[in-house]
Amino acid sequence: MAEAVSSLLSVDKVSISFGGLKAVSDFNLEIPDQGLYGLIGPNGAGKTTVFNMLTGVYKPDTGTIRLSGRDLASMKPHKIAACGMSRTFQNIRLFPDLSVLDNVRIACHLRTRSGFVATMLRLKRHRDEERAIEEKARKLLELFDLASRADEESRSLPYGDQRRLEIARALATDAKLVLLDEPAAGMNPKETHALSALIRRLRDEFRVTILLIEHDMGLVMEICDRVTVLDYGVTIASGVPAEIQCDPRVIEAYLGEPTEAV
């Protein structure tokens, strides 16, 4: 396939089992550059497991994962981040005791070049880099409406801000592909609305591709270009939101089998 080469992310027949449980089987996903993709499914369908395999937290038993044509099979998570894929977590994982600014600055570390010696001697290269990192981090915080809280401990942020900070941190790695694991979880409708606008801006301003797991169907249907549906580790549907909404198998997975009309 000629298109496969131009894909940003190409997942081919990936499976993983935990003990006797086949958590994900024969999962395929092609994500061309640019755009917003959704991964949905009932609880326990294996969505987060897919994220964990993509980012190297789990090693798939079989199948291949390629990012811009590079095989990620044996890479550790930090290498995968360096290849241009970063993520947020379903249960927020910030650096709680560190400042909001530091949370973002740490994500800039993987693009730094000055090592231990340059740091110890405070060489010009190192100082320039530190300045560039701070500038970049503050710009991101500005964009995410967190600039006024830059010096607070990240644990003291309200929940919605913590979620946004995680996205800002993921972007600071200069990722080409950002995986968002339930970004709207725990948000009220107003916050969710603001979030969907923000996610669109990421795509348009940062030119990043986004793959998101979400239970808020309104959000998914509104912003995603394509959606893949998982149920019990198996892909049951894949297509544009309008198709997915009417797919009988998807409806069945969420609502159960239809019974005779009463």
Add this chain to the structure above:
Amino acid sequence: MVARSLWGTIAPLVVGFALAAGLQLAAGSVIAPFYAKLLMDIGINIVLAVSLNLVNGFTGQFSIGHAGFMAVGGYAAGTVTYYGSFLLWGSTHVTEGWLTKGDLLFVGGCLFGALLAALAGFIVGLPSLRLRGDYLAIVTLGFGEILRVLLQRTGDVLQTADQVEKASTATLATSLGGSLGFSGLPYYTDLFWVYVFVTITLVVALRLKFSSLGRAFLSIRENEIAAEAVGVDTTRLKVRAFVLAAAFAGIAGGLFAHEIGTSLNPRELGFQKSFDVVIMVVLGGMGSVSGAVLAAIVLTILPEALRGFSEFRMPIYALALILMMILRPQGLLGLREIWEMKWRKR
């Protein structure tokens, strides 16, 4: 411009070394020997506490084998100065005072000790790739204990130049005094060298903390999975923290070995000593450089102040720690430095 940036690089070192020299000059006249010794003890403990903080405080690994690295450095440095003096000059009592050839041999010995300790740190750091928390603590504890037993099995210290010259290198390296300790080491440690190394330790720790690399260290303790996800090579940095901390502990060992009024023996550098350093780090605040300094000062002076009630020393420590855990579990300063504290009521 270049000159200014160079000055920025070396200014803290110059100031620190000048202060160290000042202390050394004062030691001859103004500072009584008792207080000079106390100041040296404080300095050595600062080096130990600040360096252990790189592992326990910055990267959040839990090492309780710091005295083991200190022992590696101390014995290595002791071997260099003691047997080196015999081989070079036929006697261990060749020099008095500053920057003489003996003094320089001693500094070389300390640096050699740092190197060996760093190597040991690398070896002990490797399990930290797979183990965490209590399990890693047990490995570091085991390292200290293995080392203690090995040192106890070494042969007697060779006493004369004649014996030393005839002995092979292997014999010299294993004639470390056994359980009686390495006696007869010349007293080279003085306020100058102690505070030179204190300065270097502090500059390294602070420059690390306030840099991208240091923040990457801290991210490991904060959330290892998230750190990996944003591209921090956690395994490499953990080993690096171990190596760096061990190197400084090795220097502290070298200083301790050549200090007047101390005895370099395996018991002295056992678990108890490791634990003392851990207490300093925990009390000062995990990740706070100035906190570790403060705790090192207080916990070095306290036993002297309590000398009259020495049997109550451990109960008082225990009580202080328990109170600390209840009132301020993050330690005196937490992660912050003393100049970053906002003194407000919670």
